[in-house]
Amino acid sequence: MPIYQLVLPAMGESVSEATITQWLKKEGDAVAADEAVLEVATDKVDSEVASEYNGVIKEILHPINAVVAVGAPLVLIETDEVDAQEAPIPVAETPQPKEEIKPAVISETPETYMQQAQEMVAPVVQKSLSEKRFYSPLVKNIAKQEQISETELTAIQGTGKEGRVTKSDILDYVKNRKAQFSSPTPPPVASPIPTPSTPLGSEDAVVPMTRMEQMISEHMTRSLQTSAHVQSFIEIDVTNLWKWREKVKQDFLKQHGVKLTFTPIFLQLVAQILPEFPLLNSSLNGTNVIKKKDINLGMATALPDGNLIVPVIKHANSLNLVGLAKKVHELATNARNNTLNPDDVQGGTYTVTNVGMFGSLTGTPIINQPQLAILALGAIRKVPAVLETEQGDVIAIRQQMVVSHSYDHRIINGAMGGMFLLRLKERIENWDHAQTL
Numbered sequence: 001m002p003i004y005q006l007v008l009p010a011m012g013e014s015v016s017e018a019t020i021t022q023w024l025k026k027e028g029d030a031v032a033a034d035e036a037v038l039e040v041a042t043d044k045v046d047s048e049v050a051s052e053y054n055g056v057i058k059e060i061l062h063p064i065n066a067v068v069a070v071g072a073p074l075v076l077i078e079t080d081e082v083d084a085q086e087a088p089i090p091v092a093e094t095p096q097p098k099e100e101i102k103p104a105v106i107s108e109t110p111e112t113y114m115q116q117a118q119e120m121v122a123p124v125v126q127k128s129l130s131e132k133r134f135y136s137p138l139v140k141n142i143a144k145q146e147q148i149s150e151t152e153l154t155a156i157q158g159t160g161k162e163g164r165v166t167k168s169d170i171l172d173y174v175k176n177r178k179a180q181f182s183s184p185t186p187p188p189v190a191s192p193i194p195t196p197s198t199p200l201g202s203e204d205a206v207v208p209m210t211r212m213e214q215m216i217s218e219h220m221t222r223s224l225q226t227s228a229h230v231q232s233f234i235e236i237d238v239t240n241l242w243k244w245r246e247k248v249k250q251d252f253l254k255q256h257g258v259k260l261t262f263t264p265i266f267l268q269l270v271a272q273i274l275p276e277f278p279l280l281n282s283s284l285n286g287t288n289v290i291k292k293k294d295i296n297l298g299m300a301t302a303l304p305d306g307n308l309i310v311p312v313i314k315h316a317n318s319l320n321l322v323g324l325a326k327k328v329h330e331l332a333t334n335a336r337n338n339t340l341n342p343d344d345v346q347g348g349t350y351t352v353t354n355v356g357m358f359g360s361l362t363g364t365p366i367i368n369q370p371q372l373a374i375l376a377l378g379a380i381r382k383v384p385a386v387l388e389t390e391q392g393d394v395i396a397i398r399q400q401m402v403v404s405h406s407y408d409h410r411i412i413n414g415a416m417g418g419m420f421l422l423r424l425k426e427r428i429e430n431w432d433h434a435q436t437l
Contacts, residue, residue: 004053004082005073011042011342017069018042020062021211025075029057037075040068041211045309045340055079139170146174212307223369228409231364234421235402237429238380241265242399244433252437256322263299263354264324266377269427270352271295271317277420281349283370284411292349298368299328300353301335309335310368312348321437356380362402373407373417375424 011018018040025037036048037057055077062068135143135153143153148170156173158165200206209217245260252260274281274295282291295317298310311331313319319327334340350371355363356379363376378401385398403424407417 053081298348298351378402
């Protein structure tokens, strides 16, 4: 009987592998076309992999928790619905656990420090070594006199033609190297901070982190280590917008079948304002800024188990309020039902999170890498506020909210981060509450 290979399908942009979390079938089980055979997880979302044909499970190729590359066979299925495959069936090897990288320990003497530093640099410059860069006789002579190894020489950034190392380059390097060792204490080397052990009480429970909690922890920690986080805050009077929504929300529900919440309204305003601040809709790759053409808004969504996921509304600036409301409802529902597709959480360029839905006045969220900024919407509250009128200042009850903006200070300065908030404030406070749907 012909054998069909069920392979790991493409899981979305930039996803190259997935972890097998559960087998829904065992060897010898019958399987129908479009029936799920196993569940897999990426660093973004969980998915089911279904068979394309009716058949019987012949052989399962990987255990639970195996990491499998996209396109690799997962299981062999006997079926009469496909032609026999003439070529031998490749079985993807299960990737071995990655070797633990221990923090480097640098000796305190200049001689051993340089030797160990060269050993640390060697893997990074291996490609350059194989390419045999050109060095002038003068540069080689200086390197020999200063006892600069080939590995160390290759690591010097050249300013000459085609990146060649000039006399000035190597003399500057020698000068800096000597200055580095003028002090007996070598520069500090960052090392992981050990987590202190926690004493356990007799009634304490030890609960392992779930896979999603571990991924969120890693993602958030990496973001703090990558971006220079800074925040700006602003208070916004949303009274006009509040009154308008109260007036139209029932008609909106009847006409379009979804509730009109504040989330799609704020997302629409953000999508309209971002083109004025293209740097906020960018990412940073080394020393290159990648300005994104599309505005793909991530909307942080709380899950029933307390975790968080960020579905993405693609091309948000091309959608009207109705389209955004429907998309917000669709993605939020699928997120809570664990039915998001891998593409639903890929490609975000800017993120909005509504911390106010939990009663928080505001928050300082962590940037969702590789993005450069994230907006936090606080709770809308009735508060006394001072209003300027023709008769003078008066105190009135207004609907107010505090909005915070976290952005990457490596590339975005406080002026831009604050101006974006001011623009958002102007749009909200000047909302025409007389407009119709």
